Amino acid sequence: MKLPYEIKNADELIASEIAIIIKSWEQQEWDSLTVEEFKEKFSLSEFHLLKNEDGNICCLTHLNFDFKVELKHAVYDICELVGLVSTVKRQGYARQLLQEVVSNLQTRKIECIGFCGKELRPFYEKCNISILYDQAGYLREKVSDGQIDANPDDDILIIFLSDDKYRLLEDLNDNCIGYLLF
Template sequence: MTSYRIKNSHGLTATEIRAILQAWDVTAWNTMDTLQFREAFSQSEFHLLSDSSGLLCIARINFDLSIRIAATIYPFPEFVGLAAISKNKGYGKTLIGHIIAELKRRNMECIGFCRSEVRAFYEKCTVPLLYDKAKYLLEKEQQDWNNVTDDDDIIILNVSEAHHNILRRLSPIHPGYLIFES
């Protein structure tokens, strides 16, 4: 039997943090200790799927992201870091279902980004995608705004119809600008 929980970075155990870092396998983060992890991800919440054997799947909601489109800034929490400890067992799909239900319950908008290689996974989860729109989100690099992402699509976990339409209109002549608070 699986259980779904949400924790902030300070509520995670050292064992959970080690499992998350191992699942993510990001070289720059592999040497983080518990305190560094909690500080680095203090503006995030972690969605955990586990059973009696331990952690099965994790994802993170990052609250540091906003997107400026035209003259308006939209705070869009970012779905990121989805990782199943054991692959191809349905844990990712199950966790996404829990996350979407929780976002709707809290009336909280949330988007994510993905490469075209994983589109089929999100399509199987019946998560709406805005195909090839992530490349129109620019990020500040030194003094210039550039497309620095290798993501292709925007994942729509829970967004109002009005905001969905705004994101749908992203284009080379109507880009968005990623703003990270920290």
């Protein structure tokens, strides 16, 4: 059964929705966030939800618009798909939500990538998402204090991206490193 699809900004989420999102993401450092802190932290995000007839969230993800990628010394605004989680397992909701998100981004012409570990490749392959295998390690994280961290993921997911940016990501290697800017 296909569920209704909703998009909300952080400030449009109600407390019960925020509680479900935090619980679903299983990030201990976010467990203690108040509703106001959550809304502030994710103010540049957009939440994509599938809800059942009772209004319960069955699947969720968010698009992080506070995200830039530096490739070959040029900085690009590319949003990031993060936190795709089904609260109801094995019903096809994650696949449906991913299809809805891709269609929405294509319509709005918003470029977006995501990341995954090797264990999640089969899911994204089944969803027909283009994957740049083992390329995520060539994107390093530049954080505000100038520190550079390795990306813990294996693959780059191409949710919706122009051909030129796809080629830039595809060309990453030991001699051509990119950076994630936060």
